[in-house]
Amino acid sequence: MNKFFLCIFTLLLLKAELHAQFNIIPKPLEVNSTSSGSFNLTDKTPIVFKQQSLQKSASFLNGYLSRFYGFSLKQSKAAAIKGIYLSLSNKTSSNPGNYALQVKNEGVFITAETEEGIFYGIQTFIQLLDPTAKGKTMEIPFVQIRDEPRFQYRGMHLDVARHFSPVSFVKKYIDYLALHKMNYFHWHLTDDQGWRIEIKKYPKLTELGSMRKGTITGFLPGNGNTNIPHGGFYTQEEIKEVVKYATDRYITVIPEIEMPGHASAALTAYSYLGCTGGPYKVQETWGVFDDVFCAGNEQTFTFFQDVIDEVVALFPARYIHIGGDECPKTSWKKCPKCQQRMKDHQLKDEHELQSYFVQRMEKYINKKGKSIIGWDEILEGGLAPNATVMSWRGEAGGIEAAKQHHYAIMTPGNYMYFDYAPSIKRDSLTMPGTTTLQKVYSYEPIPADLPLESGKYILGAQANVWTEYMNNPSKIEYMIFPRMSALSEVVWSSKENRNWDDFQKRLKQQFERYQLWQVNYHHIPIDVPAETR
Ligand code: TNX
Secondary structure (H helix, E strand, O other): OHHHHHHHHHHHHHHHHHHHOOOOOOOOOEEEOOOOOEEEEEOOOOEEEOOHHHHHHHHHHHHHHHHHHOOOOOEEOOOOOOEEEEEEOOOOOOOOOOEEEEEEOOEEEEEEOOHHHHHHHHHHHHOOOOOOOOOOEEEEEOEEEEEOOOOOEEEEEEEOOOOOOOHHHHHHHHHHHHHOOOOEEEEEOEEOOEEOEOOOOOOHHHHOOOEEOOOEEOOOOOOEEOOOOEEOOEOHHHHHHHHHHHHOOOOEEEEEEEEOOOOHHHHHHOHHHEOOOOOOOOOOOOOOOOOOEOOOOHHHHHHHHHHHHHHHHHOOOOEEEEEOOOOOOHHHHHOHHHHHHHHHOOOOOHHHHHHHHHHHHHHHHHHOOOEEEEEHHHHOOOOOOOOEEEEOOOOHHHHHHHHOOOOEEEOOHHHHEOOEEOOOOOOOOOEEEEOOHHHHHOOOOOOOOOOHHHHHHEEEEEEEOOOOOOOOHHHHHHHHOOHHHHHHHHHHOOHHHOOHHHHHHHHHHHHHHHHHHOOOOOOOOOOOOHHHO
16 A cells, blocks of 8 residues: 555656656746646637737747647737737846746746747747647646846858758748747858849849859769759849748848858859959859959949848848958959059058958948948958957957957857768768767857956857758758757856756757657767767
8 A cells, every 4th residue: 555655656756857847948047847737728728919019929839839730829919818928018128038938827928028038938838838749739837937048149050052042941940040049040142152142233143143053072172073053042022031031030131242252153143353354153162262352343342332232122130241251362462453452552461452342341331221240351451340250260250359349259160060060970971070969069159268348249159051061951950950959058048057968858859849840850869978979
């Protein structure tokens, strides 16, 4: 008899213990589950939103439920009982994005000071649903959550130049960001291997510049060529559609228009923009090419100003990314126009010429009410006055920018490059480096050697997804999952709340979510030592 009671007691304890395990990624600031019990979500549960502006969040939840669980909820503005209640408090926000979520007998209550806070509360709520549940009823354990983002910039980049991604996948990618409470999508739209954004004034950019004749096979320098044309571009209508899709998910799209390097596709379309006049071609291989935009030719600036005019009209983001990376100076050294420009402006070397280029474009972009972001090479030869630096060659660029009181976004290669292999065990062609899940998880965006008062200049971090060796959506998914889940915790969760062992425990259910979403992911064996994965 005693044994029987002991058994029951143990089972009850186990149940309480199970309930206490919430597998939310990124880890919220506070999770309390003092009272046991659960709320039953059914297809009769209403979503009640107080303010009309919260409909976007309600619709996102309904979209998720109908896609993955086969039912949706009635949305209403009127009071109803036992519902999911979304409401904005009228406090002004101390940290835009914070929210509170409570699950109790009377329903689910999500409150926040901003619309995006409600949206993040919805993302957490989604993670309270059992990813393996079948049917239209789900028990949601009672819980109280208080949460807020640590960094204001939580981003992912996608290179659609090396390999083109269709709009349908770009939208999925934006959903992945949303589900991870990220708020910036950096869209790398132009490069040597393809120009992917329609510019009405320069139709040849996409007529000629969006298509290459083939692509190398194997690792650089390659062992052959597919000889299959590869191309694609987004019309301005499609761009607007993507921007709206992202905006509805509180994600800002930052377009990147590369200058003055990574120019081959644009030069193929308009050869007068290069120093030599060509011939040029849309590149079929990877790397850094000597053919760059001519910095001595006035027409180059007219071209970019026209391009920026159209870009600014399409993207409401405050930022325009102007690239600025990997611009060899070989052709400028030999180009009479570039050399003349250097003389006229007393520029002592080609780095200063690059700085002249970027600063001139910055002025134009600032006049349009926008700010520039550039890769850390824009520090060389003098930083443009209002520029934000994206630090990719390690952290030095970000540290230097912050010291100069410029904002910086951290994307250091050895932690934030998702084109590096996810495991030391190679199972597909990737860039040579390895960035394991644990490595991503261990990243601390505020460098230890940055003076304390400069920490505020680090806006956050971003992972970069360069697609040289990713030629289909499934491969991209494989490279981003689960590393993206680790990144989300790096940029969202408080430093004190980050714990690798605890993350790994929560990851098990995250894998079930990936299965629910039907995405491809890198199945890391969680139970073996990290160094052997
Ligand atoms: C460097 S990161 C690049 C990209 C490549 C990437 C490959 C940066 C600003 N430039 O053009 O795709 O390495 O890892």
